Amino acid sequence: MTDHTSGDVLRRSHVRRWVLYAVVAAVVAAVVSFIRLDDPGDHHERYFFGTLQTSPRTARADEARGMRVAHMTVSWDRFEPVPGQVDQHYVATLKRKLRMFRDAGLHVEAGVGLNNPPPWLSDRYPEDAFTDQGGARFTSGPNLVFSQEIRNEVEGYLRRLDQEIGLANFWAIRIGVNSTGEFTYPPPAPSTRGAMSYWAFDRHAQASGADPGRPATVPPNPYPGWRPGQSTYRGAPFTPGQVNRWYGWYLSALADAVNWQTGQYEALGYHGLLLVLIPGGGFHPSDLSAAVRAHLGETAAGGLISRGAGFFRTIGLIQHRRTVQLVSTALVDGSGTPRNNACRPSDGSVVPDAVAPGAEARVRAWSSVRWISRIAAREGFPISGESAGPHVAAYYPGVMTDAARQLTSCGLTGLMWAFDHNLYDGTPGSSLGDYASVIAKLQKGAAP
Structure with missing residues (x-):
């Protein structure tokens, strides 16, 4: 016993x-x-490197040269060609591509295709499309800013994407609002006078009070019916303070669309990186002052202002989450004097939203990534970068070295090169050997 x-x-x-x-x-x-x-590299690697529009055919060659991240795009219109119905043939294609990247030893950064909505979305919600002050409609991207119905459809799409593919298979997911998946409103409509489209004139954006069709996190329009360029409102002068209030509402609504997306991924249990894409350098404080004096009418920077590209204002509106990072999509975009200049330690003395008048000329000479890096540091966000691409600024011998100087001097965490095919097609300064050489130097801590 x-x-x-x-x-x-x-x-x-x-x-x-x-x-x-x-x-x-x-x-x-x-x-x-x-x-x-x-961590897309081992713990001895200082930075991550990858390419945009990565081809599965070159994935192993890319990894052998020091790249650790592949970029993969999901097209919403192909994934869900009919509301609520998933194309399983397309799902199989995505899974095969994902498996090829992972078998090659690459982490996958995904664009989930919100900027490629299916045609049925605008057919189902014709009154919810982005609409500007002239009545022009924008349907190439979903109105995530002012339409709760559109957000509901996106929520369903992301849930189905997670069920079919598994969001946890992605190392990072790209986030934006406009038709290129970046953090601005859509571009101006060709039909709108002055090349300025303020996309806040759909029925929900113009509702003055409670509106179940508008996201609850977006406050009502403070001045419904007022249009940029008008100096009066309901028979009374429209003051600069009122212009500032309206424009502040316009910017905060844009940021709310980004914050809503990051919240959706968190609700789905996603723990990877959420990358908010920042295009170019946007406008500067004095540009906004001039626009306010003109009641947001035609000014030199009017197009950027109508797109909400005031990153010294909008980046600070992004909610801090452990996984949220910024991406400057404008390395070596040809901006700055001298062209494509790098960051300097003295940049830290600049307050982005309150640049002294005497200093603004100097700041305007900064490259796009230099300006955005300073804003990111001020707001406490980590930041990585990607080259703008030869369609924005032609590549040239030494372009990767210039990108590497921007990366190291501006404190970026990594670089995605636009585009994978440019490493193989003879584009000047953009060969696989060029990239491998830069990667090897930077990982060793050597100067680019």
Whole structure:
């Protein structure tokens, strides 16, 4: 009896030990998986590197040259060609591509295709499209800013994408609002006078009070019916203070669309990086002052102002989450004097939203990434970068070295090169060998 009882005790102790070992092993595996998800290179690598529009055919060659991240695009219109119905053939294609990248040892940064909505979206919600002050409609991207119905459709799409593909398979997900997936309103409509489209004139944006069709996190329009350029409102002068209030509402609504997206991914249990794409340098404080004096009418920077590209104002409206990072999509975009200039330690003395009049000329000479990096540092966001691409500014011998100087001097965490095919097609300064050489130098801590 005693021996039998002792044997039971020993067996239970043995089982408990194995349960403990299994729990510890599971925790370690989870931690290792989490580390691998957050870190696309090993712990000896200083930066991450990858390409945009990565081809599965070149994935192994890319990885062998030091790249650790592939870019993959999902098209919403192909994934869900009919409301609520998923194209399984397209899903199989996505899974095959994802498997090829992962088999090559690459982490995957995904664009989930919100900037490529299916045609049925605008057909189903014709009155919810972005609409500007002249009545022009924009349907090439979903109105995530002012339409709750559109947000509901996006929420359903992301849920189905997670079920079919698994968002956890992505190291990072790109976030934006406009038709290129970046953090501005859409471009001006060709039909709108003055090349300025303020996209706040759909029925929900113009509702003066409670409106179930407008997201609850977007306040009502403070001055419904007022249009940029008008100096009066309901028979009374429209003051600069009122212009500022209206424009502040316009910018905060834009930021709310980004914050809503990051909240959606968090609600789905996604723990990877959420990359908010910042295009170019946008406008500067004095540009906004001039526009306010003109009641947001035609000014030199009017097009950028109508797009809400005031990053010294909007980046600070992005909610801080552990996984949210910024991406400057404008490395080596040809901006600045001298062209494509790098960051300097003295940049830290500049207050982006309150540049002294005497200093603004100097700041305007900064490259786009230099300006955005300063704003990111001020607001406490980590930032990485990607080259603007030869369609924006032609590549040239030494362009990767210039990009590397911007990366290291501006404190960026990594670089995505636009585009993968430019490493193989003979584009000047953009060969696979050029990129491999830059990567090797930077990972060793050498000057670019």
